[in-house]
Amino acid sequence: MSRRSPPLTVRRLAAVLGLLGMLMIACAAVCVSIGSSGVTVLDALRGATPGNSPPGGVPVPDASLAADLVFRVRLPRVALAGLAGAALGAAGAVFQAILRNPLADPYILGVSGGAALGAFLATIAGLPAALPFLPVREASAFAGALLTIAFIFVLSSVRGRIASYPMLLIGVITNTINLSLILFIQTIVETGRLHGVRLWLVGTVPIETWGLLGPLAATLGAGIALLALAGRELNLLSAGEDVARSLGLGVERSRLLWIGLASFLTAAVVAVTGPIGFVGLIVPHAARLLFGPDHRLLVPSAALCGAIFLMAADTLARTIMAPTELPVGVITALCGGPFFLWLYRAQRGSSYFE
Amino acid sequence: MSEAAPILAARAVRFRYPDAPPLFDDFSIGINEGEFVSVLGPNGSGKTTLLRLLSGILAPEGGDVVMAGQPVLSLRPRQRARLVAVVLPESSLLFDFSVLEVVLMGRAPHLGLFGLEGPADFAAARAALSDVDLADHQDKRLRELSSGERQRALIARALAQQPRLLLLDEPTAFLDLKHRLQIYDILRRLNRDRRLTVVTTSHDLNLAARYGSRLIVLRAGRLAADGVPVAVLNADLLRSVYDTEARVEIDPGTGAPYVVPIAPIAGGPREPGQHSWCAVFLLALFGLSLLHSASPHGDAQRDCATCKALHAPLIAHRLETMAAPAGLPALLAGPRADRPLTADARRFNLLRAPPVVA
Numbered sequence: 001m002s003r004r005s006p007p008l009t010v011r012r013l014a015a016v017l018g019l020l021g022m023l024m025i026a027c028a029a030v031c032v033s034i035g036s037s038g039v040t041v042l043d044a045l046r047g048a049t050p051g052n053s054p055p056g057g058v059p060v061p062d063a064s065l066a067a068d069l070v071f072r073v074r075l076p077r078v079a080l081a082g083l084a085g086a087a088l089g090a091a092g093a094v095f096q097a098i099l100r101n102p103l104a105d106p107y108i109l110g111v112s113g114g115a116a117l118g119a120f121l122a123t124i125a126g127l128p129a130a131l132p133f134l135p136v137r138e139a140s141a142f143a144g145a146l147l148t149i150a151f152i153f154v155l156s157s158v159r160g161r162i163a164s165y166p167m168l169l170i171g172v173i174t175n176t177i178n179l180s181l182i183l184f185i186q187t188i189v190e191t192g193r194l195h196g197v198r199l200w201l202v203g204t205v206p207i208e209t210w211g212l213l214g215p216l217a218a219t220l221g222a223g224i225a226l227l228a229l230a231g232r233e234l235n236l237l238s239a240g241e242d243v244a245r246s247l248g249l250g251v252e253r254s255r256l257l258w259i260g261l262a263s264f265l266t267a268a269v270v271a272v273t274g275p276i277g278f279v280g281l282i283v284p285h286a287a288r289l290l291f292g293p294d295h296r297l298l299v300p301s302a303a304l305c306g307a308i309f310l311m312a313a314d315t316l317a318r319t320i321m322a323p324t325e326l327p328v329g330v331i332t333a334l335c336g337g338p339f340f341l342w343l344y345r346a347q348r349g350s351s352y353f354e
Numbered sequence: 355m356s357e358a359a360p361i362l363a364a365r366a367v368r369f370r371y372p373d374a375p376p377l378f379d380d381f382s383i384g385i386n387e388g389e390f391v392s393v394l395g396p397n398g399s400g401k402t403t404l405l406r407l408l409s410g411i412l413a414p415e416g417g418d419v420v421m422a423g424q425p426v427l428s429l430r431p432r433q434r435a436r437l438v439a440v441v442l443p444e445s446s447l448l449f450d451f452s453v454l455e456v457v458l459m460g461r462a463p464h465l466g467l468f469g470l471e472g473p474a475d476f477a478a479a480r481a482a483l484s485d486v487d488l489a490d491h492q493d494k495r496l497r498e499l500s501s502g503e504r505q506r507a508l509i510a511r512a513l514a515q516q517p518r519l520l521l522l523d524e525p526t527a528f529l530d531l532k533h534r535l536q537i538y539d540i541l542r543r544l545n546r547d548r549r550l551t552v553v554t555t556s557h558d559l560n561l562a563a564r565y566g567s568r569l570i571v572l573r574a575g576r577l578a579a580d581g582v583p584v585a586v587l588n589a590d591l592l593r594s595v596y597d598t599e600a601r602v603e604i605d606p607g608t609g610a611p612y613v614v615p616i617a618p619i620a621g622g623p624r625e626p627g628q629h630s631w632c633a634v635f636l637l638a639l640f641g642l643s644l645l646h647s648a649s650p651h652g653d654a655q656r657d658c659a660t661c662k663a664l665h666a667p668l669i670a671h672r673l674e675t676m677a678a679p680a681g682l683p684a685l686l687a688g689p690r691a692d693r694p695l696t697a698d699a700r701r702f703n704l705l706r707a708p709p710v711v712a
Contacts, residue, residue: 006493007454010470100448232469236462238448245411246442247515248435248463293449296470 008294016291020304027308028082031315032074076213081314081328082307083220084269085279089306090227091262092280093287093299097234098259099164105281106266109152109171109259111145112275113178115267116201118144120185123197135212137197138271145267148174149260161252164241167259199327200274212272223265224303230258231296238295278332279306282340289343309336360384361422361551362408362438362519368416369407377403377575380417385553387518390545392562393555395572396596401555402523404572408553409440409521422518435463439512441522444504447496453507454492457482460514475514482513486540502533509540520544522554526561534558538565563587564610571595587611593619639664 006012091106099108107113122140152174156167182201233254236244245251266280287302313331320326362385370376377400385391385408393401406412407419410426419426421437429437439460447456460482461475471479483489486506491499496507505525512520522541526534542565544550556562562569563583571579571586573595579586584604592600592613599616643664 007452007458007476008470013470097448102448232462232465235459239456239459240442242406242411242440242442245431246409246435246438246440247459248430248432250431288449292455293451294455 008292008297013297016297017300017304020301020308024082024304024308024311027311028078031078031081031311032070034315034319035069035074077314077318078311079217080213080272081310083217084273084276085283085306085308085310085313086224086303087220087265087269087306088276088280088310089283089287089302089304090224090299091266092306093284093295093302094227094230094234094258094262095280096284097238097295098255099168100238100240101164101168102285103281104168105278106262107175107270107275107277107280108168109263110148110175110178111263111266112270113175113182114148115141115145115270116182116275117178118142118147119197119200119271120182124185124189137200138212141200142267142271145270146264148178149263149267153256153260162256162259164255216268216272219268220265223261223268224300226261227258227265228300228303230261231294231299233258234295234299238293273328275329276310276332277329278336279310282332282336283309286340286343358386359423360420361387362553363420364404364408364414364417365420366417367407367414367419369403369412369414371403378407378414379575381575381577382417383570383577383580385519385551387551388545388549389551389553390542390565390567391551391553391570392566392568393553393570393572394557394559394562394595395578398574399572399595400575401572405440405521405523405553405555409438410434411440432463435515435517437517438519438521439515439517441505441508441512441520441525443523443527444508450495450497452492453483453488453494453496453499454479456496456507457492457510457514460511463515478516479510479514482510483507485513485544486510487536500533502529502536505529505533505537506540509537513544517550519551519553522552524555524557526556526558534561541565559587560610560612563612564605564608584611587613 088106092104095104095106095108096102101108119137119141121144122136127136127140152167152171153162156162156170158166186198233244233249236247236249237251237255239247241251244254269276283306284298284302287298287305291297291301310328310332313335314328316335317326317328317331364381364383367378367381368376369378369381381404383404393404395401403412407414410419410421410429410431413427421429421434426434451459457479458471458475461471461478464475464478465471480489480492483492486509488503488506488510491503491507496504499507509520509522509525512522520541525537525541529537538561541552541554545552554562554566566583568581569579569583569586570577571591578595579591587602589600589602592598592602592615597619599619601614601616602611603614604610605612646660646664
């Protein structure tokens with residue numbers, strides 16, 4: 001017997017999103033409370049030193065330092081992870097609906113490869129070293145990603161219309177070309193010059209980009225809010241182009257708008273964090289298994305689930321082997337994969353994949 | 355046909371698919387309010403394309419599609435979707451929506467840009483579901499339904515649009531006898547009780563004739579016949595449009611004509627312009643076979659493999675008829691717009707355009 005999700009009402013929307021929102025805040029509170037010193041968010045709020053530091057942990061001498069540690073050191077990182085996860089989750093849901101492909105993720109159109117190529121080119125050109133106070137790598141990765149998207153949009157449009165399958169194919173091929181160029185660069189350039197960018201390539205939530213957090217948060221927040229409004233059109237588009245058109249949707253405009261916006265958000269995330277894999281693929285599927293396929297609920301809930309998932313994954317990445325930090329992409333795949341397989345098996349009575 | 359302005363009309367419509375010969379050239383048709391129209395024609399004759407043009411899913415290259423007095427291109431897509439609903443052969447459903455959710459999508463043209471459905475929308479969707487006798491299935495997944503139920507659910511989605519016209523592309527394809535009748539009964543009920551104008555394409559001539567108030571028969575993008583079923587369906591039409599020998603009789607029970615197919619006409623008519631090289635080749639073969647049969651065969655003539663090999667394509671292509679004195683010049687010269695058809699060419703239906711894959 002399959003799971004039945006009732007049709008969407010305002011009440012159900014508010015209940016699910018409210019619950020997920022509270023879960024996200026709780027998760028953020030836990031994440032900022034975990035670290036090599038035993039300071040928790042409660043200590044910081046109380047303005048008191050922690051009563052107990054963990055064995056082997058670093059004692060924190062006074063209250064203001066505790067607050068600094070929580071709000072200035074950990075919170076930005078957790079916030080960045082949350083924003084990136086939210087954007088990737090929502091974008092993944094959009095890509096899967098518009099490309100009508102359950103294997104689609106935000107990188108499927110080559111955003112990651114384009115960003116990586118941009119970052120690599122800037123690094124071997126010596127730009128980050130020449131301009132140490134500017135976020136050069138991020139800017140060049142962003143530019144690379146946007147150029148790639150523009151390239152794919154232009155190449156896959158026929159008489160002003162963009163068809164999904166050519167777009168998918170061209171995106172995958174472009175990504176392969178970009179990644180091969182990166183391999184080529186890695187082979188011919190000495191390893192030392194590429195250290196920072198290689199770390200970025202596996203996906204990190206970097207410490208040095210806090211200055212970017214404000215503008216990034218504004219961009220991603222606005223973008224995700226807009227994507228959450230795409231749900232009605234995504235429902236129609238997922239039913240097929242002709243059906244969507246017969247139900248009164250301007251298919252070309254809608255597809256271009258939402259794919260463009262999702263790609264833009266992905267580019268902004270990738271530029272800062274590197275291509276963190278798996279979030280954009282798995283989170284929409286998990287949210288769909290839990291809350292049903294209606295995109296008006298799916299897109300915002302995938303955003304919230306993505307935030308929760310990436311915050312937790314990043315916290316794990318920086319703590320389980322502390323002081324060594326694991327690439328967060330490793331955690332997302334190693335924890336997310338088995339979780340998804342379990343969720344899928346638990347729901348196997350449903351006709352989810354047919 | 356009444357003299358009132360048709361609710362849906364194609365006016366001098368031209369259309370072609372990319373890299374294909376024109377399918378419709380100067381095609382006009384009018385559908386009146388309250389009609390139950392079945393569009394018939396062989397594969398590739400343009401039925402589906404016509405339905406898509408009339409529904410506004412496809413835009414014509416030239417001419418106009420006029421919907422309730424307004425050119426369809428001047429209507430906003432949402433306005434159009436409130437006038438006309440379309441049931442298309444189902445594409446695979448990617449996500450696991452429930453029946454009610456699918457039917458609620460039909461409310462899209464009535465909703466605000468990002469709005470959720472309100473009580474009125476739920477009421478319309480439930481009414482549409484009970485119109486197609488699926489009220490008990492609303493909480494099932496669409497995938498759990500049988501093909502017949504699924505088709506009815508898609509009709510319910512179209513009804514939830516509360517349109518004035520319902521267009522259906524082969525609504526009974528792949529359905530068994532009972533479900534075909536069910537679908538047509540529902541359509542007739544909607545047509546009679548609500549004065550909903552219904553246009554379907556179909557390959558099922560008998561059902562179309564029994565339920566439709568009007569048949570439109572297409573052949574290669576042209577109107578081959580148009581009228582009430584009794585007037586349209588006859589052996590000549592079936593021969594010339596479907597290449598099929600058939601008998602047409604009147605069913606004493608329903609009073610509707612029905613078709614008893616007898617046999618396909620072998621080979622089928624050819625279009626000379628496309629086939630003149632073929633004709634040259636066949637003439638050469640003909641010559642060879644004459645030479646060959648003049649050579650001594652002895653008793654083995656009947657079983658001569660060369661004779662058979664040479665004759666097989668000739669027989670298959672009915673060179674005898676094609677090479678009839680009046681037909682041959684037309685055949686070799688190919689079709690020309692400025693030259694009227696010879697009676698023979700018309701008789702052998704030589705100028706039929708090649709089938710176009712829609």
